[in-house]
Amino acid sequence: MAGQILARRCGREVTPGEAVRVPVDVVCLTDGTPLGFLADGVHRVWDPTRVIMTFDHLDRVRMPALHQGKRAFLDAQGIPPENFFGIGRHGISHQIPAEHGWALPGAVFAGGDTQAATMGAMNALALATNESTHNTLATGDVWLIVPECVSVRLEGELAPGFVAKDVTEHLQQVLAGVAEGTIVEFGGPAVEHLSIDTRLGIANVANNIGALSMLFPPDRVLLDHVRDRAKYAYEPVHPRPDAGYAAEVVVDLGEVRRQVRGPDDGAPPRPVEELDGLEVTAAYVGSCSSARIADLELVARIVRGRTVHPGVRFVVTPISSLVAAEAARRGYLETMLTAGVTVTTPGCGACFAGNQSPLLLEPGDRCVTTSVENNRGRMGSPEADIYITDPAVVAASALAGRVTDPEPYLEDRAHAVA
Amino acid sequence: MPSLRGRVWQLGDGFGCHRIVPNRFDFRRTADWAAAEEHLFEESGLDFADRIGAGDLLLAGTSFGRGHAHYHLQAVKALQRRGIGAVFAVSFNAIFQRTAINEGFPAWAYGAPLAELVGAGDELEIDLGTGLARNTGTGGTRQLPPVAEVVREILDAGGLEASTLARLAR
Numbered sequence: 001m002a003g004q005i006l007a008r009r010c011g012r013e014v015t016p017g018e019a020v021r022v023p024v025d026v027v028c029l030t031d032g033t034p035l036g037f038l039a040d041g042v043h044r045v046w047d048p049t050r051v052i053m054t055f056d057h058l059d060r061v062r063m064p065a066l067h068q069g070k071r072a073f074l075d076a077q078g079i080p081p082e083n084f085f086g087i088g089r090h091g092i093s094h095q096i097p098a099e100h101g102w103a104l105p106g107a108v109f110a111g112g113d114t115q116a117a118t119m120g121a122m123n124a125l126a127l128a129t130n131e132s133t134h135n136t137l138a139t140g141d142v143w144l145i146v147p148e149c150v151s152v153r154l155e156g157e158l159a160p161g162f163v164a165k166d167v168t169e170h171l172q173q174v175l176a177g178v179a180e181g182t183i184v185e186f187g188g189p190a191v192e193h194l195s196i197d198t199r200l201g202i203a204n205v206a207n208n209i210g211a212l213s214m215l216f217p218p219d220r221v222l223l224d225h226v227r228d229r230a231k232y233a234y235e236p237v238h239p240r241p242d243a244g245y246a247a248e249v250v251v252d253l254g255e256v257r258r259q260v261r262g263p264d265d266g267a268p269p270r271p272v273e274e275l276d277g278l279e280v281t282a283a284y285v286g287s288c289s290s291a292r293i294a295d296l297e298l299v300a301r302i303v304r305g306r307t308v309h310p311g312v313r314f315v316v317t318p319i320s321s322l323v324a325a326e327a328a329r330r331g332y333l334e335t336m337l338t339a340g341v342t343v344t345t346p347g348c349g350a351c352f353a354g355n356q357s358p359l360l361l362e363p364g365d366r367c368v369t370t371s372v373e374n375n376r377g378r379m380g381s382p383e384a385d386i387y388i389t390d391p392a393v394v395a396a397s398a399l400a401g402r403v404t405d406p407e408p409y410l411e412d413r414a415h416a417v418a
Numbered sequence: 419m420p421s422l423r424g425r426v427w428q429l430g431d432g433f434g435c436h437r438i439v440p441n442r443f444d445f446r447r448t449a450d451w452a453a454a455e456e457h458l459f460e461e462s463g464l465d466f467a468d469r470i471g472a473g474d475l476l477l478a479g480t481s482f483g484r485g486h487a488h489y490h491l492q493a494v495k496a497l498q499r500r501g502i503g504a505v506f507a508v509s510f511n512a513i514f515q516r517t518a519i520n521e522g523f524p525a526w527a528y529g530a531p532l533a534e535l536v537g538a539g540d541e542l543e544i545d546l547g548t549g550l551a552r553n554t555g556t557g558g559t560r561q562l563p564p565v566a567e568v569v570r571e572i573l574d575a576g577g578l579e580a581s582t583l584a585r586l587a588r
Binding site: 131 | 442443447484487489509511520566568572579582
């Protein structure tokens with residue numbers, strides 16, 4: 001699929017290893033994306049109608065003129081006000097474009113943040129442009145070494161109470177040494193049973209395994225999702241039966257188990273039972289790899305009628321304003337707040353110490369989290385331990401004050417959600 | 419881009435960003451690249467780390483630069499400030515390689531063929547435009563495919579930003 005998108009955009013077939021410049025359909029900035037020479041008031045973005053900006057990092061210490069300053073830039077560049085997902089419409093750049101029809105099938109999507117491959121869930125070729133984003137804003141293209149593709153066939157079914165985060169932890173092991181530098185193309189009978197949110201959560205892991213991006217096929221679920229949201233014309237790209245892959249991997253979703261990985265990024269994943277009983281002082285459900293509605297549902301199910309352990313501060317940061325509103329409508333927010341969970345404004349939250357979040361880890365803290373990375377200092381003090389796991393383990397551990405298998409908390413609540 | 423000539427160091431497989439500059443530092447927030455260079459290879463596990471210097475060329479195995487992209491830039495900046503000429507790996511973390519090239523630092527997947535031409539301590543001369551590589555000690559040569567034109571254009575300009583500004587001015 002990636003090869004077809006590139007061929008379409010370059011006007012010719014492309015082969016792995018060659019370098020090309022690819023026109024993009026949309027560029028998504030965040031409040032943290034440097035604007036480089038575009039801040040000089042002279043240079044212009046290539047097409048203001050194809051630029052969007054989301055507020056997610058919310059770092060007012062580093063960027064005191066956060067809202068008005070970014071707004072002034074967008075206005076000066078002629079970027080339409082509705083393309084600005086500022087306070088009130090804000091959320092993570094790895095969710096907003098899918099919710100609002102800016103990441104579309106067959107499109108080339110450039111994102112200013114590291115996890116931009118997430119939009120591959122939308123059948124878009126999604127590329128993280130990071131510090132180079134202002135160049136793409138100015139030229140409307142991105143350079144690329146055409147990668148090999150790896151096929152991942154998803155089979156089986158996720159067990160109840162499991163979410164995208166469990167799949168991504170599994171994929172990091174299955175695809176280690178297989179997908180580095182490639183684009184991972186998903187397929188197989190399990191895809192049609194995965195929600196768009198689950199696909200977004202899965203594609204979010206590309207950067208963690210060193211893949212350039214990930215791509216899901218455009219099935220009925222996806223096309224139904226984008227039909228009334230699409231902000232521009234799009235042409236889905238379907239997998240070709242004769243597509244050549246550098247590797248083909250089969251993943252049985254039924255084999256996915258809960259895992260915990262910590263105290264830092266040097267530690268291997270372990271089954272939750274192995275760490276059972278380890279005391280925790282902080283818990284977080286948030287970041288672009290979690291905190292979608294299915295994740296919040298799971299948290300609500302577990303904490304309903306229970307109380308967060310007095311030795312733990314448990315913070316939940318919904319991924320976007322729309323997800324927060326949906327969580328409110330379903331009663332999840334009330335359930336969580338009643339249990340003693342602190343629910344913050346949407347955004348990247350505690351995932352990275354530079355963001356606005358009340359969780360900020362202190363020396364000696366031990367945190368269980370659904371967020372993206374657990375290198376020392378990522379969430380605050382380098383003397384805090386960070387264990388990455390799924391939202392069910394985080395919620396159950398926050399109640400118990402220690403790492404806990406959430407199954408007993410889920411068993412009696414298979415049908416009650418809020 | 420003129421040809422590169424320098425002493426070769428071998429770094430092996432899976433050499434991640436945190437071994438270039440430890441992840442407990444976050445110089446991307448402060449853009450203090452001089453400080454990043456002070457900590458270059460501090461936790462690399464290499465017993466020859468303090469001997470890697472200006473003009474040297476790094477030869478690496480698979481997955482060079484692996485790790486979260488938040489930390490790629492400080493790694494590239496530290497390597498550049500040390501004066502290291504290039505890194506040639508068997509394979510790269512794709513986003514790390516992009517960041518390196520965007521900063522004007524040559525990072526190209528010549529690792530496998532170069533490992534057959536040069537070893538640690540050898541001097542390598544390589545022309546990225548023609549792909550001709552030479553072990554100056556043995557005189558042995560190897561003709562590699564040249565670095566892709568789009569990439570050479572960026573490296574010649576000194577990085578993506580300079581290359582973009584030149585394109586916009588044309």
